[in-house]
Amino acid sequence: MSKRFAASGPAAVDGVSVEIERGEFFVLLGPSGCGKTTLLRMLAGLEAPDRGRIVIDGADMAGVPPYRRPVNIMFQSYALFPHMNVARNVSFGLRQERLGREEVAGRVAAMLELVKMTDFAERPPGSLSGGERQRVALARALVKEPKLLLLDEPLTALDRKLREETRFELKRIHRRVGITFVMVTHDQEEAMSMATRIAVMRDGRIEQMGAPEAVYERPANRFVAGFLGAVNLFEGKVADVGDGWLWVETDVGRLAVTHAPLALGTDVALAVRPEKVRLATIPTQSSLNSLPGILRTIAYRGEASSFEIELASGRLVRATLPNLGDGIGFAPGSQIWLAFEPDAARVLQS
Ligand code: ADP
Ligand code: MG
Helix, strand or coil, X not given: CEEECCCCCCEEEECCCCCCCCCCEEEEEXXXXXXXXXXXXXXXXXXXXXXXXXXXXXXXXXXXXXXXXXXXXXXXXXXXXXXXXXXXXHHHHHHHCCCCHHHHHHHHHHHHHHCCCHHHCCCCHHHCCHHHHHHHHHHHHHCCCCCEEEEECCCCCCCHHHHHHHHHHHHHHHHHHCCEEEEEECCHXXXXXXXCEEEEEECCEEEEEEXXXXXHHCCCCHHHHHHCCCCEEEXXXXXXXXXXXXXXXXXXXXXXXXXXXXXXXXXEEEEECHHHCXXXXXXXXXXXXXXXXXXXXXXXXXXXXXXXXXXXXXXXXXXXXXXXXXXXXXXXXXXXXXXXXXXXXXXXXX
C-alpha cells in the first residue's frame, strides 16, 4: 500500500507489502513520523490507500467502511466515554448491535474478568488510573471479537513500571483471546518483548521484518542495527578474504569477522552489540579483535552496567556487563582491553 497526504509531499506510507498470519502479535516499530499510524488507520478503514489493497481473512476491504470491517482499533488516548461507567463503555459496541441483554451482560462480564476490572464495573472512567483506563479500552476493543485488533502506542500513557507489567498482561490476553494483534510503537524494547514479528519502518517503508531475535541479532542495515538497541559500528573496507573469514581494515585497526567472501575493497560496517564486547584489565590471550583503551564512564543500571571505553583514536566503544554481585573490578580512568569474537560482529553493507 501507498498513501500520500499532499500531492507534492512525501509518501506517508510508501509501497508497504506485508502478510500477517492469524493469531500473530505483529508490531510496527519505527521513529515518530515514519507512517505507522497511517498504516494502522488504513487497516481500520479510517484512511483510504492511494495504491494497494487490504485483504482480511480472504475478504477485500476496498470500499468497506470502518464499522463493517472485522477490525477494532484502540487509540493512544483510549477515548473512553466519560459519561458512561466502565461496564457501559465496554458494552457500547454490543448494545449498538442490538444483542440480547443477557448475552451483552455475559460478554461484558467475561471481558472485565479478562482485564481484571470486574470490581470497577460501576465506576466512571474519570475515577480510574491510567492503567485501569487502558484495560477498559482494551476490553471495549475486544468485546466485539474482531478478527484484527489494532493498537496504536497502547502503553505510552503509562509510567515505566506499569508499562513493563502491562506488556506481560497484553501478551497473556493476546494468547487467551487468540485474536490477531497489530501494534504500533516507537519503543524498541516494547516491540521486542511483545512481538511474534516486528516490521521496522523508516520514511514510510519497511526496512526489515522478522522475529525479534532475528531483527536484533541479524539487522539488515545500519538503520535497523541502530534503531533496535545500542550498537558499536566500525566502518571499514574488506582487506583480506579467507575461508569463511574476512579481515576488515577499520579506523581502529584490522578486525576479523566470520562471513562469506566479499570482494576486496567492499565498504562494510561491523555492528557489535555492547553485550558482546568483553573487557579485561590485561590483554587477552588471543589478540584477535582486541583493542586497548581507557575506561571513561561506568553507568550502573541495576541489572547491568554500561561502560564507555575510549580507544587511542578517540573513538568511544560501548560495552555492557551483567551485574553478578561480585563488583565490576574496573575503575574509571584505568587502562582496559576490549575484545569481541569474530562471530559477534554483524557485517552490514547498507
Ligand atoms: P507515525 O505514527 O509513525 O508517527 P504517521 O503515520 O502519523 O507517523 O505520519 C506519517 C507522516 O504522514 C508524517 O509526516 C505526518 O506528518 C503525515 N500525516 C499523517 N496524517 C496526516 C494527515 N491527516 N494530513 C497530512 N499529513 C499527515
Ligand atoms: Mg503514530
